[in-house]
Amino acid sequence: MAIRPAEQLIHKAAWLYYAHGLRQDQVASQLKISRASVAMYLRKARETGIVNISTSTQLFTDDVLARQLEDAFKLDAVWIAPENGHVADPSTDIAVLAASVFLELIKKGDRIGVAWGRTIYTIADIMSYADLQDVTVVQLCGNLGAPYSYRPDQCTMEIARRLNAKGLNFYAPLVLTTEELARGLRAEPVIREQLSGISECNLALYSVGTVDADSHVVKCGALTASEMEVLRRAGAAGVIAGQIIDAQGKALDCSYNRRIISAELSSLRKIEKRLVVVQEDSKFGPLVAAIAGGLCTHLVVGARMARRLLDHAGPAAEKVA
Amino acid sequence: MAIRPAEQLIHKAAWLYYAHGLRQDQVASQLKISRASVAMYLRKARETGIVNISTSTQLFTDDVLARQLEDAFKLDAVWIAPENGHVADPSTDIAVLAASVFLELIKKGDRIGVAWGRTIYTIADIMSYADLQDVTVVQLCGNLGAPYSYRPDQCTMEIARRLNAKGLNFYAPLVLTTEELARGLRAEPVIREQLSGISECNLALYSVGTVDADSHVVKCGALTASEMEVLRRAGAAGVIAGQIIDAQGKALDCSYNRRIISAELSSLRKIEKRLVVVQEDSKFGPLVAAIAGGLCTHLVVGARMARRLLDHAGPAAEKVA
DNA sequence: CGCTCGGTTTGACTTTTGTCGAGAGCCATG
DNA sequence: CATGGCTCTCGACAAAAGTCAAACCGAGCG
Secondary structure (H helix, E strand, O other): OOOHHHHHHHHHHHHHHHHOOOOHHHHHHHHOOOHHHHHHHHHHHHHHOOEEEEEOOHHHHHOHHHHHHHHHHOOOEEEEEOOOOOOOOHHHHHHHHHHHHHHHHOOOOOEEEEOOOHHHHHHHHHOOOOOOOOOEEEEOEOEOOOOOOOOHHHHHHHHHHHHOOEEEOOOOEOEOOOHHHHHHHHHOHHHHHHHHHHHHOOEEEEOOEOOOOOOHHHHOOOOOHHHHHHHHHOOEEEEEOOEEEEOOOOEOOOHHHHOEOEOOHHHHHHOOEEEEEOOOHHHHHHHHHHHHOOOOOEEEEEHHHHHHHHHHHHHHHHHHO | OOOHHHHHHHHHHHHHHHHOOOOHHHHHHHHOOOHHHHHHHHHHHHHHOOEEEEEOOHHHHHOHHHHHHHHHHOOOEEEEEOOOOOOOOHHHHHHHHHHHHHHHHOOOOOEEEEOOOHHHHHHHHHOOOOOOOOOEEEEOEOEOOOOOOOOHHHHHHHHHHHHOOEEEOOOOEOEOOOHHHHHHHHHOHHHHHHHHHHHHOOEEEEOOEOOOOOOHHHHOOOOOHHHHHHHHHOOEEEEEOOEEEEOOOOEOOOHHHHOEOEOOHHHHHHOOEEEEEOOOHHHHHHHHHHHHOOOOOEEEEEHHHHHHHHHHHHHHHHHHO
């Protein structure tokens, strides 16, 4: 694409149209180009984040349910996507909301940690573009040759691209065959640096994974279904950034966890804002575990899940609200 | 206006339209209302700041001139509005830019100090609405029964209204007849509190005033033209928040300055971001004084003024850039 | 030198959006 | 209980924005 003149024009067109409130034909005559070109420039401006259109997510926190959840689980903020069933795809709703919330939480100069999963990739995919300065997106865990499109590095890169931010990938596999190898790799300067940099993030985005045969880690071949079954018996309750956690949200003491290259849970907890997004109802257990482990400060869920969480918190908590 | 149901609907319509990218007719059928209503809701959503459309002001800082000014005067950021003369009203251009810059500088939870003047009021007037939470707008100086519409309290209130923020007005006149009275009033708890609260702002917005017969303080009757003339001979170089400053940007030692209720210059300097906006070419002298006094960290000016400032900084400064 | 190729620009057309006046519903009031 | 304002809503029309195929333009290449 033409480098400079086009950029200039896009900026000017966007400026006249959105800031000054001129009509497209007025912009066209001012810039001495056709209106059709103006329309095209404006689309580009929106696509590249030169103009930002954001809608307040206030509505979704105003919900009584959201407040109750914040109280019951001591969370900083909760957003609840309504599931009236009137929207074509209810899970998209959650992702759209999550994308807005995510964008709203980002500030200039932020360092953002991103995990992976279908949910995260969906968010990345529908997220609008922005032109943040000085933002860095770091990958929270090693890579996995997933059979799907949502590999960890892709999640990171796509989000970085949308934000016009710098993307820092992890050039290591998520899981290795031996504990020794994992230890050795973690000690590598490049890897060590990235791992220690994670706690310097001020915003993290992740979902949780289930610990059954349908789990992503199983589907991607990091574990076999039977290995997972064993872990589940041993107390596995969920997956966060490729790591198995127990019902208390602590890393499960198992060989698998020692063989992975991923953010330490303690590093994650040091991140100021930990945004957890959950779409599927089946992730109830894992989510509860993550919350118990203090891995979540900001939460985006559907209404059904929200009610279930509140029920789980017990009648005592409900009385408070 | 209807209180709750309408708000809800506006929010939902805005959400479906802007976040989900549905068309108006789709939104209409989803919400079971006519498309015309949807269009109306969307307008309201934009007007009330439920949706935010902002365009990056990057373009205006990218300017070489802007960089040179930043270097020459050690400013944090400079925005320069082009004055190609192709726009109907060039001074509006500066105000539109200033409004965008101002909005861009505001963060949630901020405390914002606002002075007064035609420039400030113009900005307030064209500024788009926003739905910031937890923002407080405080008036930087006492009131003045101006013959114009832009009284200090109006500037503050209008900006607060646009931001959906809390407005803190100064219930005191800007200038009193005797120094004793001014001293007494400043000692009043209400006033004292407000004055001391000013240094807690993290963003200030003001312009500078001239010190001739056309000065606002003269027009508003705070000083007579001849008194002003005397002050000018005594070294008055400009007006900031109703206060007379000399060429070094220090408060001029004069009776007038002792008779006013306004932010101390030292308090202003404590504010992290001091956004100064200058429209008129005649304000060159006052602006130079304000910059000299460290009263400006962020600057929005027209191209002509920018060049003049750079010339003033001297060839030495130009070589640096 | 003429060709193709990638891209931008344009005019003409279609779709989407904005607006306005008319009508419907709703309260408070006489 | 009718009346008069009031706001909210809708349908129809006008205006604006989006889209697309064709034209254009310049660069690189045979």
